[in-house]
Amino acid sequence: MTEISTALGMLDIPDLLYGISKGAEQLIDVSESTWISLAKSVLDEKSIHIASMAFKNGRAFLESSEGLRGRTPVRISWKGPTNTPGQDLIPADLVVDYVYLVSCKYLSKNIMNGSPSHVFEQQLSNRPTKKTSDWYQKVALVELERLYECFSHELRGEINLPSKLSMLSSENKKELKKLKLKKWPGESSALYLEFAQAVSENTVKLWQKSLPKLVDQERLLWRMLRMADVTYFLLGAKSVSSPLRLRVATPWEWRKNFELKAFEIFSKQSGQPRVEWVAVVNDLGKKMSINLTGHVEIRWSHGKFCGSPEAKIYLDSPIDGIPGYYPLNYDTEQSSHHMQESGVENNPIMSTLRSSNQGIFEI
């Protein structure tokens, strides 16, 4: 919804609902079913608010001096729900006129997910090379086995699990998933905290070892900040009322303006395995120091003891204060002229939709 609404904002159409109801031939790879789904989704009050913000973001990009400079695009390609083969170097959701790459990010602090080995051993290299393994077994096997033994013991009577982790079969895992356990049963909850601490501390040691020099740390920081060989644009929202319109610089441009002074990694006692990172960056132009903070969660993505864990990278510092993320400049007067009709609350199509509760295409 946000991605297509952003794209519609870049086109020469009077407002969001007009765009959704009529479609847009400039938008490539958007199926009819997607248009219908979009039309239905904006019936919701909260959704229309976010979609409207996305549309305004698209307008701002159209008018901005770094972006389209008022030139309506001929072709906008939407990546849609399909995954790129291999790894995405740039998280672009829209490609405008084969040139401008636009990433849409709304209400999320999550930068990327990867395998722990890719993050902590291979420094997020362009494509993971090593065969990944179960990170938990690598860094805290003893604690993991102890946790599992207690866990299976606590669940006896509810589910028949083998006593040893190494004997856990796919069938056992399927049964385990069906239980949908929200909390750790009985005494296993205390063991989970010990396990989490062991994973965090041992991960910190391995991560530090893989980043011996400042230049290695700098490269990792660029990758965590999703900086790539070409500049791209980040359009989205920090919160439901604060839009986000940024240009993400390349490492080359970053080096001209900033300097990494230190990169610290440390563990933090938390409800799940977690590693904190802090980057101290010098702004060479403003002659000031900037502290960037973030963390990585190491967690099962498909339930307790089911599959290998993943590493979720988060940015804790405000995204619009990141060195190398520049706000878009655009003519607010011209943009507001374009947006004069985007007040969806008073739009007659929206009123009809709400009263009829039907899809726009039927109307």
Added chain:
DNA sequence: TTAGAGAAGGCCGCGCGCTC
């Protein structure tokens, strides 16, 4: 030995529900 099919693992991002 090879090709095809299905299963499993890995990656990516979203969102729910609980807690503070």
Added chain:
DNA sequence: GAGCGCGCGGCCTTCTCTAA
């Protein structure tokens, strides 16, 4: 209301099994 913990859906890649 925001943050945290974690489960889910969906897609791609890799592995494994089976039949020709």
